[in-house]
Amino acid sequence: MTALELNKPVHPMVSVPEAIRIVLHETARILLSNSRPTECVKIDAQSVRNIVNRTLAADVIQREPGYPPYRASIMDGFAVSSTSPQTKYQVVGKILTGDSHLATITTSDDPPAHYVTTGAIVPDQYDCVVPIEECQLVSDGAFVIVQKESLVKDKWIRPPGCDIPGGSIVLKAGHKIDAVSLGLLLQSGVQEVELVCPLVVGVLSTGNELDVNDTSTTDHWAERQLGKIPDVNRPMLLSLLGDTWGACCRVVDLGIAVDSDRHQLARVLETAFLDCHVIVTTGGISVGETDIVEDVLVNDLKGRLHFGRLHMKPGKPTTFMTLPVENERDRIVFCMPGNPVSAGVCTHLLIRPCLELLFHGPASSPDNNGDSLDEQIRRTVENAWIHSEFEAQLTHDVALDVERPEYARVVVRRRASGICQVSTTGVQRSSRLMSMRDAVGLIVLPQGSKTRPKALAGETYLVLQTDHCNSSLAPITVQSSRHLSKPSKSFSVAVVVLSSIEAQAESAGAERMSELADRVAYALSGSKSGSVTTIKCEQYEGPIDESFKCYLEDKGRQADFVVVLSSTSKGSFRRHSAAAAYIRSILTKPADSMALQVRRGSAAKNNGSAIFETVIGYFPVNEKGFLVVLLAEMGLEGGLGNVRGLLKHAIKIARNKE
Ligand SMILES: Nc1nc2c(c(=O)[nH]1)N[C@H]1C(S)=C(S)[C@@H](COP(=O)(O)OP(=O)(O)OC[C@H]3O[C@@H](n4cnc5c(N)ncnc54)[C@H](O)[C@@H]3O)O[C@H]1N2
Numbered sequence: 248m249t250a251l252e253l254n255k256p257v258h259p260m261v262s263v264p265e266a267i268r269i270v271l272h273e274t275a276r277i278l279l280s281n282s283r284p285t286e287c288v289k290i291d292a293q294s295v296r297n298i299v300n301r302t303l304a305a306d307v308i309q310r311e312p313g314y315p316p317y318r319a320s321i322m323d324g325f326a327v328s329s330t331s332p333q334t335k336y337q338v339v340g341k342i343l344t345g346d347s348h349l350a351t352i353t354t355s356d357d358p359p360a361h362y363v364t365t366g367a368i369v370p371d372q373y374d375c376v377v378p379i380e381e382c383q384l385v386s387d388g389a390f391v392i393v394q395k396e397s398l399v400k401d402k403w404i405r406p407p408g409c410d411i412p413g414g415s416i417v418l419k420a421g422h423k424i425d426a427v428s429l430g431l432l433l434q435s436g437v438q439e440v441e442l443v444c445p446l447v448v449g450v451l452s453t454g455n456e457l458d459v460n461d462t463s464t465t466d467h468w469a470e471r472q473l474g475k476i477p478d479v480n481r482p483m484l485l486s487l488l489g490d491t492w493g494a495c496c497r498v499v500d501l502g503i504a505v506d507s508d509r510h511q512l513a514r515v516l517e518t519a520f521l522d523c524h525v526i527v528t529t530g531g532i533s534v535g536e537t538d539i540v541e542d543v544l545v546n547d548l549k550g551r552l553h554f555g556r557l558h559m560k561p562g563k564p565t566t567f568m569t570l571p572v573e574n575e576r577d578r579i580v581f582c583m584p585g586n587p588v589s590a591g592v593c594t595h596l597l598i599r600p601c602l603e604l605l606f607h608g609p610a611s612s613p614d615n616n617g618d619s620l621d622e623q624i625r626r627t628v629e630n631a632w633i634h635s636e637f638e639a640q641l642t643h644d645v646a647l648d649v650e651r652p653e654y655a656r657v658v659v660r661r662r663a664s665g666i667c668q669v670s671t672t673g674v675q676r677s678s679r680l681m682s683m684r685d686a687v688g689l690i691v692l693p694q695g696s697k698t699r700p701k702a703l704a705g706e707t708y709l710v711l712q713t714d715h716c717n718s719s720l721a722p723i724t725v726q727s728s729r730h731l732s733k734p735s736k737s738f739s740v741a742v743v744v745l746s747s748i749e750a751q752a753e754s755a756g757a758e759r760m761s762e763l764a765d766r767v768a769y770a771l772s773g774s775k776s777g778s779v780t781t782i783k784c785e786q787y788e789g790p791i792d793e794s795f796k797c798y799l800e801d802k803g804r805q806a807d808f809v810v811v812l813s814s815t816s817k818g819s820f821r822r823h824s825a826a827a828a829y830i831r832s833i834l835t836k837p838a839d840s841m842a843l844q845v846r847r848g849s850a851a852k853n854n855g856s857a858i859f860e861t862v863i864g865y866f867p868v869n870e871k872g873f874l875v876v877l878l879a880e881m882g883l884e885g886g887l888g889n890v891r892g893l894l895k896h897a898i899k900i901a902r903n904k905e
């Protein structure tokens with residue numbers, strides 16, 4: 248056996264929201280530092296459909312005289328002059344839609360009229376069309392008598408350019424061409440349009456285990472050598488990317504590279520970089536001996552690593568790089584894990600937003616106002632389109648992973664009440680592609696802990712949508728995403744458990760204190776890694792008098808928010824009532840409407856808490872103040888969760904910063 252080489256670098260894990268921002272930042276930098284290559288494409292009724300989904304590189308201007316290009320009738324009827332002294336006209340001809348108008352000779356003294364159909368040319372000599380319903384034909388149709396009141400100047404005529412004025416902008420540069428744009432392009436009369444060049448995206452699978460044999464002539468499953476498996480990732484990602492962006496990019500199959508020959512891998516990648524603007528590899532990116540993809544890209548091809556691991560399941564080894572190419576845009580490289588689910592999920596999360604930005608630009612084109620490149624990049628990232636997201640209730644408990652947040656695949660059921668319920672798609676192992684079958688989204692489950700081992704049925708979590716075809720949800724941008732919102736500035740919380748005199752004998756253990764601290768922090772931040780620091784959770788066993796006040800002041804010096812909880816033990820109700828009355832008497836500013844919301848939230852979670860009064864308000868300590876709340880432990884998640892959004896502001900007020 249040859250000596251093992253196991254000295255691969257172990258990169259820090261970045262969170263998925265951070266990774267999406269890094270990908271978009273690099274994509275925006277590449278976009279904004281180079282002008283996009285463009286090409287002119289001819290437009291005619293036959294070819295126009297080939298440009299659906301592509302992006303315009305220049306404004307489309309309406310040709311003169313505009314649309315419609317001639318005066319057109321809006322009704323089937325008779326074109327007449329509204330100023331003639333009589334209402335009887337000689338019918339001198341008919342102009343059907345599509346006819347070119349030829350001058351007609353009048354043979355009587357009566358003023359002339361032409362029969363016209365909807366859309367037909369109205370000759371210049373007429374200024375009015377009278378609908379057929381308001382006309383009476385006489386003398387076998389040789390004459391027409393119209394109602395006097397129908398003779399109104401410009402009535403039922405579309406002047407040239409009334410739908411689209413000549414010289415106006417029909418579609419702006421950056422517009423993504425859709426079905427309506429096709430119609431508008433044809434009406435604009437332009438013969439060619441300038442489009443952003445299709446980008447080239449290459450997909451490469453790596454691994455000695457992937458079967459490279461021609462499978463068309465044999466029973467390849469039976470005859471396949473043990474240890475070999477079918478290459479799933481390449482066809483799957485080629486399809487995933489090609490189906491969505493086929494019109495705006497060329498998705499190129501780069502084949503399979505073995506991982507036993509780094510020179511071959513380097514050559515394949517080097518050649519691919521000549522053509523491909525974005526390269527996606529799968530496999531060989533973790534820490535095993537044959538995981539050589541990162542090494543080849545960084546050391547042989549001088550790739551710049553932006554992150555090398557994700558704090559998520561599945562997809563931990565996902566790696567992102569850019570690679571400089573002389574006189575051209577930097578190339579973008581995604582190295583996806585080999586496990587098909589990891590590769591698929593991370594393609595949804597990271598590659599889709601990248602390609603969306605490359606092809607279609609940000610949601611609103613930033614007005615540059617001479618801003619620095621950094622500022623332009625920042626704004627482009629904030630306005631970039633990402634996956635749609637929605638909140639949904641779990642239908643069952645899910646064990647949480649203690650190392651990483653999990654992006655589990657889910658199916659969705661919308662209840663008549665409007666509530667969206669989701670269930671996971673069975674075992675979520677990253678090799679089990681069945682977990683992606685029928686899935687329409689990824690539920691974002693927090694990292695678990697000893698005190699929070701499970702996500703519970705009925706709890707609400709964010710779901711990121713992956714099934715874009717069957718979606719009625721509007722796409723969203725980075726700045727409107729809850730998934731990507733930066734945690735608000737943290738605040739600190741001290742938790743005090745008001746144990747009853749009777750319960751003091753069985754003084755609570757450290758484990759229970761830490762569980763309560765976790766529950767409070769979780770309720771206040773909405774996630775484990777949220778914006779709340781819990782200073783301490785301890786029991787207060789002393790009397791409810793001046794010494795309780797001193798105790799609370801002491802907590803208020805250490806924390807922004809003091810949460811006093813009454814336990815459910817015997818005698819706690821009496822002690823709670825005494826504490827409520829006392830705290831109320833010493834508050835400088837009670838916040839009664841917040842108190843009501845806390846109480847309602849608690850009661851919704853646990854009926855029993857309704858008998859416990861809730862007190863919340865501001866309390867002075869030195870020249871600053873702090874916020875204190877007293878509530879029952881029962882249903883605390885509902886109570887604190889109800890005022891989560893208000894707390895930062897309330898704490899600011901308490902601190903006399905407003
Ligand atoms: N000691 C550690 N081992 C592993 C870690 C770790 O942190 N420490 N991470 C695990 C995780 S998580 C993942 S995910 C995988 C990813 O590994 P690689 O990206 O290096 O992928 P491979 O090892 O090449 O393959 C993994 C798996 O997927 C199969 N595979 C690969 N390519 C394809 C393909 N094109 N089609 C179908 N299936 C494919 C391959 O046969 C393996 O079974 O690493 C863990 N290990």
Ligand code: MOO
Nearest residue numbers: 561562563589677
């Ligand atoms: O991150 Mo890996 O993709 O969990 O199996």
